[in-house]
Amino acid sequence: MAGAKVAFIGLGVMGFPMAGHLSAAGHAVTVYNRTPARAGAWAKQHGGQTAASPAAAAADADFVFTCVGNDDDVRAVILGEAGALAGMQAGAVLVDHTTASANLARQLEGAADELNIGFLDAPVSGGQAGAENGALTVMAGGAEDVFERAKPVIDAYAAAVTLMGPAGAGQLTKMANQICIAGLVQGLSEGLDFAVRAGLDGKRVVEVISKGAAGSWQMQNRGETMVDDEFDFGFAVDWMCKDLDMALGEAAGNGAHLPVTALVGQFYREIQAMGGGRWDTSSLIRRLTRT
DSSP states (O other), rough: OOOEEEEEEETTHHHHHHHHHHHHHTTTEEEEEESSHHHHHHHHHOOOOOOHHHHHHHHOSSSSOOOOHHHHHHHHHSSSSSHHHHHOOTOEEEESSOOOOHHHHHHHHHHHHHTTOEEEEOOOOOOOHHTTTTOEEEEEEOOOOHHHHHHHHHGGGEHHHHEEEEETTHHHHHEEEEEOOOHHHHHHHHHHHHHHHHOHHHHHHHHHTSTTOOOOHHHHHHHHHHTTTTTTSSSHHHHHHHHHHHHHOOOHHHTTOOHHEEEEEEEEHHHHHTTOOSSBBBGGGGHHTTO
């Protein structure tokens, strides 16, 4: 679907390239960012327009995308007099790419529905590299007809876009994603620390075992940098702590048992205490190598 009028709100490490892919796909993109200079830099690079508020960015847009930090940030850019919903027209579609709570997604769908606006909660996986390469995995929640309208636009920066169920289902799927990653990264950290302490070449170990049953995206993309003690990139520990807290809160309500997730969440808190809140999540290994 080329030529749609699009607004993108939130130009962090994910939103900046995602909005860029929309522009490259031929959509007319207006952006808003809490820091105006960031929005100006995006417009200079991609040729789109900037707006002074989420409502102004969303005015007359066919599709409005948000990608911010947490539930409070989502409320700030979507609700209220200056929020995106205040500027949107009936029949438009609002897509929230923030990793937020399922309850908030359901609330936003209700608020959008009152204005005859479609809504999808659509968190993403694939990290900064996935956003830059237009290869994100998008897990969506919402009505099927809204999803079918939005998918051709989302395809501009995604390798896979899947409707998981009603509003909130996208966020619940992202929680499952983060639960899986947490345990995997801890296991990878322990394995690599063990290998190095055993006198093995850590990078050679990664090269060999990544081709077998232990192989994973984390091993292929983070194994060598973990051995090199490099974490100044990627998905921040602060965000993972937020995501795991949401998953644990959801589990408390649905009866799921997440003992490994709870433990790894504590380990990430240790990384935060070490000053690593903005380090990549692969920094879990630092807890082991520092001793």
